[in-house]
Amino acid sequence: MSNSLITTEIKNHVLHIALSRAEKMNAFSYAMLQELSDAYTLLESDPELRCGVLYAEGDHFTAGLDLADVSKHIQQGAKLFEEGKIDPLQIFDKKRTKPVVIAVQGTCLTIGIEMILANDICIAGHDSKFGQIEVKRGILAFGGATIRFQQRCGWGNAMKYLLTGDMFDAQEALRIGLVQTLSDDPTHEAIEVAERIAKQAPLAVQATLDSAKTAILDGSHKAEQGLMPALHHLMQTEDAKEGLLSFLERREANFKGK
Secondary structure, eight states, X not given: OXXXXXXXXXXXXXXXXXXXXXXXXXXXXHHHHHXXXXXXXXXXXXXXXXXXXXXXXSSOSBOOBOHHHXXXXXXXXXXXXXXXXXXXXXXXXXXXXXXXXXXXXXXXXXXXXXXXHHSSEEEEETTOEEEOXXXXXXXXXXXXXXXXXXXXHXXXXXXHHHTTOOEEEHHHHHHHTXXXXXXXXXXXXXXXXXXXXXXXXXXXXXXXXXXXHHHHHHOHHHHHHHHHHHHHHHHTSHHHHHHHHHHHTTSOOOOOOO
């Protein structure tokens, strides 16, 4: 699937999702948001896809929302994403069950940070610059930063940047835990991580992600209650049998997602 603003490609059970508006520093127009949601919906719906990787063409990940374009749609009553499709920000609508690795480089503002927080693993370029600058525009971050930034990075670290709108560099992003790795080639490294995830048992990966998300959203007790039922289900799968057999035969497992 290739659109004018988001392009996708499938390789090794991984859906590559690329922001393709480099001439505008990949600022998100309303149409671009819809295309991004389409890509995430494809990831969720295709059983052959096991992981997603999100990256950007050009020198910058994103300059944030194209407010002039997005605001006119919102003012007319439009939703940020179409109902029933996967919400890439994981705030407003349908949730995803498959992991996504994200690579950022250059400028990463507002919704860019919120995309990091909404996804699972982030690889950042050494040149990356971050900013949650909504307070400088008289609004608040409405794509999840006020909810997730403190969960990921701690209250003080989050408030320092949410309340001031100050910019911070890649080393600071690594220090506070917003990103997990710094790289000279973040896109290449993110793809490698996504492909390693895709080699694991898909149902086990999804169950692991679900348990971790349940702990964050619904609390530890709820997550604890789900552990043994999830394990019992997984133990009945063909992939669990393949995992044990590959261990005994000392070879790499060939998982089918069944």
